[in-house]
Amino acid sequence: MEQLDTNTLTAQLQDIWHNEIPLSKDMDLSIVSFANNQLITRASLAPNVNVHGTAFAGSLYAIQALTGWGMVHLQTQMLGLDASILIAKGNIDYSRPVDQDIIAICQFDGYQSEIESLLENGKARFDLKCAVGVGDSVASSFDGVYAVKIRT
Amino acid sequence: MEQLDTNTLTAQLQDIWHNEIPLSKDMDLSIVSFANNQLITRASLAPNVNVHGTAFAGSLYAIQALTGWGMVHLQTQMLGLDASILIAKGNIDYSRPVDQDIIAICQFDGYQSEIESLLENGKARFDLKCAVGVGDSVASSFDGVYAVKIRT
Secondary structure, eight states: OOOOOHHHHHHHHHHHHHHHOHHHHHTTOEEEEEETTEEEEEEOSGGGBOTTSSBOHHHHHHHHHHHHHHHHHHHHHHTTOOEEEEEEEEEEEEOSOOOSOEEEEEEOOOOHHHHHHHHHHSEEEEEEEEEEEETTEEEEEEEEEEEEEEOO | OOOOOHHHHHHHHHHHHHHHOHHHHHTTOEEEEEETTEEEEEEOSGGGBOTTSSBOHHHHHHHHHHHHHHHHHHHHHHTTOOEEEEEEEEEEEEOSOOOSOEEEEEEOOOOHHHHHHHHHHSEEEEEEEEEEEETTEEEEEEEEEEEEEEOO
16 A cells, blocks of 8 residues: 555545545534644534533544544554554543534554554554543543454 | 423424534434333434444444433423433443444433432432444443533
8 A cells, every 4th residue: 555645644534534424524523633643633613512502422422533533544544554443432521511613632652562463463452542622621531442454 | 390291302302402402413313212211212324324334433422322311301301300411421332333224222210319319409410321222232332421400
């Protein structure tokens, strides 16, 4: 598989989301940046409100689950791998309401043993964390386990 | 507050979802039935697909989180209470893909001490479970903690 620069990879990732996961478009999810193994995504508040006029818990989960999925997708692409990525379980805490556009951050550091397992056995599980902040505080924190399998 | 029959309550609940939580409409979420303290909801697969052509993990979470929220809403309404309901945390497992319309089930049994606490102190936390099945198997199971506060 051809190695591509990160701008091309993030553009492709956003196309995959919008073309193949209609809800990502309904939520207005887009990629803000991908640098230093940090993926930042954004979604407008309006399509994601709840009865309280703040961000709907389901949107906060879906956005962070997709941000984690996107991170694993980008990492496998950068390794030149074509991989199937499935979320096996997810966990989310809501500590304060989000009354503004939703910005999700996912950091990918470490994971050396998971990457070795992926390259050696063709499969691995990655436990990723994401967060959505409001001001200087964490408003919601997400933890997802992704099962990754190299396509042969 | 006036006591209403369950058909009116479920119709009102669906109106709240579709009018105040746009994503519930995007997901095509509707109420199938509410009887014997069991709430069943449904969403078409098409607006909720992922890259694998099966149900998007974020939709499975959002649908079950709303089904649990709806259950707490219905229970408080049947008690004649006007309550604010917030999800504090959620937990979900995906054990197999959902390749058909999504049917979520939430059962409300027990909770006597939580209801007493709600009536006495004006607030309580309810830990609810929901599930989405495929055939006879559970495809996804959800656990959500809802913080409920009576509006004064």
